[in-house]
Amino acid sequence: MLHIVIPVFNRWAFTRECLLSLRRQTNRNFRVVVVDDGSTDGTAEALAREFPEVTVLHGTGFLFWTAGVNLGIRHALRHGADRVMTLNNDVQAAPDFIEQMLKAAAKHPRALLGALELDADTHAPVYGGEQFSFLTHRPRHLLHVLPPEQRRGLHPVTYLPGRGLLIPATALAHVGLFDEKRLPHYLADYDYTSVARRRGFPVFINYEARLLTYPDESGQEQTRRRRSLRGYYEHLFGIRGGGNLRNFTHFALKNCPAPLVPLFLLNGYARRMVGYFLH
Incomplete structure (x- = not known):
């Protein structure tokens, strides 16, 4: 069942x-x-x-x-x-x-x-x-x-x-x-x-x-609506942060083809660090 x-x-x-x-x-x-x-x-x-x-x-x-x-x-x-x-x-x-x-x-x-x-x-x-x-x-x-x-x-x-x-x-x-x-x-x-x-x-x-x-009720969207330095920190490092760099790194190392990992990580870090202010 x-x-x-x-x-x-x-x-x-x-x-x-x-x-x-x-x-x-x-x-x-x-x-x-x-x-x-x-x-x-x-x-x-x-x-x-x-x-x-x-x-x-x-x-x-x-x-x-x-x-x-x-x-x-x-x-x-x-x-x-x-x-x-x-x-x-x-x-x-x-x-x-x-x-x-x-x-x-x-x-x-x-x-x-x-x-x-x-x-x-x-x-x-x-x-x-x-x-x-x-x-x-x-x-x-x-x-x-x-x-x-x-x-x-x-x-x-x-x-x-x-x-x-x-x-x-x-x-x-x-x-x-x-x-x-x-x-x-x-x-x-x-x-x-x-x-x-x-x-x-x-x-x-x-x-x-x-x-x-x-769509507007997700934790990521709510964090982005409350743009602040604290919100930015939570976005990048908080457990509920949609751009959490640690989580992204683990995901990349587990799932990205090995030859593409360096480029994928750099691209992803840049997107997460800048994207908070663009969306």
Whole structure:
């Protein structure tokens, strides 16, 4: 059975809407595991009151995304999960989201799958997968190159985000869990799917499965909106910093082809140090 792992820290309103969207699924053959990492806004009490069917695991407040997800995955595997999905709490699933993901998984049982993302307010597509070049340091955004009539079915990508990532248990057995030691918050999802792809597990974006997201609510966007010296420091060195140089270095050393590592690192450092002020 599919187990859906959702790490949360506060923001109960988002978590509630996410869980309500899962209740509306056309395929309900799944279990939900919420990892509450020390929320202080009444999340634990509200979960027990409104969603008794959800399994809740409690963290210390210092798990961050990666360790929280790993805690949920371990629980899922102990309880017989044949597939695990990581899902952020600030998304809503279209009613046939699980149905479409499991349909694709049945046809490609070794594949890791992601979903097309739509802006929750406008329903315009905002993310449709990337094919990344380590040489040029530029992603080829499929939404920019695929004509509307080709935005269907599965498309191979270089990596996938963790907000709606379906992982077969066979991949978890071969690749292991997410790298919580070196990538405690950001890039762990891109790293995991990149490693899995190189180990022979296909990585696809599924245009039939749709998630509603809030692009402006990500930690990276909020940090950039509050531009300051402190924000700049957090951007480059904080655990939740979207431009964290340490995390980027680990990602590069693990995933970039060896001959390209020096150029890739220099390019990436420059982008992160300057990009904070340009976006």
